Amino acid sequence: TGRVLAMVGGFSYGQSEFNRATQAMRQPGSSFKPFVYAAALDNGYTPASVILDAPFEMVSGGQVWRPQNYGGGSAGPSTLRLGIERSRNLMTVRLANDMGMNLVAEYAERFGIYDKMLPVLAMSLGSGETTVLRMVSAYAVLANGGKQIKPSLIDRIQDRYGKTIFRHEERTCENCNANDWENQAEPELVDNREQVLDPMTAYQITSMMEGVVTRGTAAGKIKLDRPTAGKTGTTNDEKDAWFVGYTPDLVAGLYIGFDNPAPLGRGGTGGSLSAPIFNEFMQAAVEGTRPTKFIVPEGMKFIAVNRKTGMQAYEGDPDTIMEAFKPGTGPADVFSVIGGDEYATPEEILKSSPQANQAVTGGSGGLF
Structure with missing residues (x-):
């Protein structure tokens, strides 16, 4: 639905009114990569497509750019699935270069991560600044089968006469207002929200991010009693550590970092710092609820x-x-x-x- 159930933007509103969840502009790092891969899967690539994981360099404006994988090294030819599970920077750059950064920028804007994204290769690694709320909202689209999600803290507003003057829920319900049963058609909820992404693509990227949790950079950190997909993110010099993830019913995300960006210290990654916090929060959030599975689109x-x-x-x-x-x-x-x-x-x-x-x-x- 897009309903914001919980939000933390700081320690104390009395000490600071600055909301880091909605106002802090931070680099999402590798937590942006799923949208590069989603653009690829939506345009002819498959999770089994193979990309070269090897040193890459590009000359621009007289400067040589040489991105590296976290920890260095490379693994040679690898599938898209392995690329996102292990968060391979070199593979992501090659994938973005192969399909074109204009396409990546189009998808990033479509998901609402950026209003206007500069179509340069470094942006494929999450070097552009955005907010936690925007990132979580974008992941919610993936969790919602590709349907647009607009976050809201307010469900509806009524005037003093009880008339609704604002309603966040965009879906309409046919025959929901009947007072009596007269053999009319059963009520039907019509979802008229924009389809941002092919539902099959949304399922593929969700499946790949389940691999992040079970085998990849968040392996052993997420211990929920239900299917969980997510992605770690670590920025240059370990200044910000991210994790954004979801179950079939709930999406959550966070970053750890100083207000004035500075290194968190050796090993300050999304997997080691942020994923355990996500896990602890989600365990409390889903307690007492019934586990469900991610919906597989018909025809997959x-x-x-x-x-x-x-x-x-x-x-x-x-x-x-x-x-x-x-x-x-x-x-x-x-x-x-x-x-x-x-x-x-x-x-x-x-x-x-x-x-x-x-x-x-x-x-x-x-x-x-």
């Missing part, structure tokens, strides 16, 4: 794929995951890598899957 199909190569898994494959695909899509028949023109085939990829080995060495397209 699940195929067993190798989690590293993105190709269809073979019988007995030890690293298999059931991946969600839209109709007409599926795992690739030929192992190909976005950004692979600068890459030589690694031995570990050839060993990871018989299908990948055959595709790379069989001369039927190969690695590119």
